[in-house]
Amino acid sequence: MNKAAQVPVVFIGVGNVGRTLLRQILDVRSxxxxxxxxxxxPVGVADTSGILYNxxxxxxxxxxxxxxxxxxxxxxxxxxxxxRKRVLDDVLDDGVLLVDLTATEESMPILELGLKHxxxxxxxxxxxxxxxxxxxxxxxxxxxxRYEATVGAGLPVISTLKYLRETGDRVTAIEGCLSGTLGxxxxxxxxxxxxxxxxxxxxxxxxxxxxxxxxxxxxxxxxKALILARTAGWQLEPSAIDVEPMYPESLSGIGVEEFxxxxxxxxxxxxxxxxxxxxxxxxxxYIARVTPKGGKVGLTAMPRDSAWGALRGSGNYIAFHTARxxxxxxxxxxxxxxxxxxxxxxxxxxxxxxxxxxxxxEKRG
Ligand SMILES: NC(=O)c1ccc[n+]([C@@H]2O[C@H](COP(=O)([O-])OP(=O)(O)OC[C@H]3O[C@@H](n4cnc5c(N)ncnc54)[C@H](OP(=O)(O)O)[C@@H]3O)[C@@H](O)[C@H]2O)c1
Numbered sequence: 001m002n003k004a005a006q007v008p009v010v011f012i013g014v015g016n017v018g019r020t021l022l023r024q025i026l027d028v029r030s031x032x033x034x035x036x037x038x039x040x041x042p043v044g045v046a047d048t049s050g051i052l053y054n055x056x057x058x059x060x061x062x063x064x065x066x067x068x069x070x071x072x073x074x075x076x077x078x079x080x081x082x083x084r085k086r087v088l089d090d091v092l093d094d095g096v097l098l099v100d101l102t103a104t105e106e107s108m109p110i111l112e113l114g115l116k117h118x119x120x121x122x123x124x125x126x127x128x129x130x131x132x133x134x135x136x137x138x139x140x141x142x143x144x145x146r147y148e149a150t151v152g153a154g155l156p157v158i159s160t161l162k163y164l165r166e167t168g169d170r171v172t173a174i175e176g177c178l179s180g181t182l183g184x185x186x187x188x189x190x191x192x193x194x195x196x197x198x199x200x201x202x203x204x205x206x207x208x209x210x211x212x213x214x215x216x217x218x219x220x221x222x223x224k225a226l227i228l229a230r231t232a233g234w235q236l237e238p239s240a241i242d243v244e245p246m247y248p249e250s251l252s253g254i255g256v257e258e259f260x261x262x263x264x265x266x267x268x269x270x271x272x273x274x275x276x277x278x279x280x281x282x283x284x285x286y287i288a289r290v291t292p293k294g295g296k297v298g299l300t301a302m303p304r305d306s307a308w309g310a311l312r313g314s315g316n317y318i319a320f321h322t323a324r325x326x327x328x329x330x331x332x333x334x335x336x337x338x339x340x341x342x343x344x345x346x347x348x349x350x351x352x353x354x355x356x357x358x359x360x361x362e363k364r365g
Contacts, residue, residue, distance in 0.1 A: 049077030180314030244298030
């Protein structure tokens with residue numbers, strides 16, 4: 001049998017999703033090489049401390065060492081042979097797959113450099129695709145950029161939307177429950193939990209960011225709504241999405257502990273909203289809605305006996321209203337968070353880009 005062609009992949013970020021993805025790649029790559037003739041070959045893995053790089057591909061031993069080191073809470077920079085990240089600038093080459101698994105704008109310069117060198121780019125990080133249009137536009141409508149995991153984790157949300165456009169359908173509106181964390185909160189409030197208890201539980205279960213306001217602000221949902229809008233072809237600015245946070249402005253400028261101590265005073269507000277919804281056979285859900293003109297994300301009362309009302313846990317629900325799917329929208333629904341499903345969404349993008357660049361890899365041997 002011919003030797004499989006190497007697919008060089010560089011990972012920026014090796015947190016929850018990054019670690020899981022490396023393990024998934026170790027699990028599937030030899031079977032995939034046997035089937036497709038393409039061997040996924042991590043050549044670089046970076047976190048904030050540095051990068052472990054080997055142009056011929058990191059060995060399984062090196063990859064296992066990264067996983068062990070990160071699992072113990074140590075950084076890549078502490079491993080033998082690790083280098084400063086500057087080396088990244090030299091490794092970006094035509095056909096290298098650059099995978100952004102951070103949650104920061106700081107990766108923008110390296111992504112832009114990757115684009116210049118015709119690297120394939122895979123994003124789990126929403127920030128580059130949800131930046132101001134002037135900055136983000138280079139990430140859209142390019143066959144060598146994929147960002148499936150930015151909305152709905154591993155669910156086929158972006159690919160479904162692209163399929164609708166490619167087949168000539170006209171998308172008129174997109175609605176969705178796009179946050180597992182806020183979904184959990186809504187379901188808890190619906191069950192009769194106090195808002196403050198639901199936030200505290202979500203925080204201690206690790207469902208929220210260390211500062212729960214990062215989720216409660218609605219900004220993460222607004223970014224996802226913007227990514228959907230832009231994928232639909234609507235070149236909206238972040239300011240076109242109206243965001244209703246799940247806490248008042250007055251609790252913005254304080255520390256996390258003070259915030260957590262202050263929120264019991266919001267319990268009566270959400271209790272009243274929940275009671276009002278229940279009196280009309282409705283439930284509260286944190287919903288995003290976008291059209292070509294703009295969007296809105298916020299708490300909305302929805303019929304209890306609808307698919308929205310049936311959502312539980314990290315369940316996401318995305319409805320595409322189009323010229324063809326007019327009376328009943330096309331729906332994608334399922335778990336929209338979690339390292340395993342998110343990593344699988346990223347892996348799917350990597351595999352597609354590897355196929356895209358196949359001829360290049362085969363020529364290099
Ligand atoms: N978890 C989910 O369910 C889910 C679902 C959908 C999408 N996502 C997205 O997937 C991404 C990763 O999520 P996660 O849960 O894995 O996050 P995480 O655990 O916080 O990991 C982030 C990683 O990025 C690294 N990083 C941050 N800034 C960096 C920089 N400037 N250069 C190099 N590395 C940098 C961090 O390095 P250090 O460890 O050195 O700080 C860390 O390894 C996020 O954008 C998230 O929104 C996650």
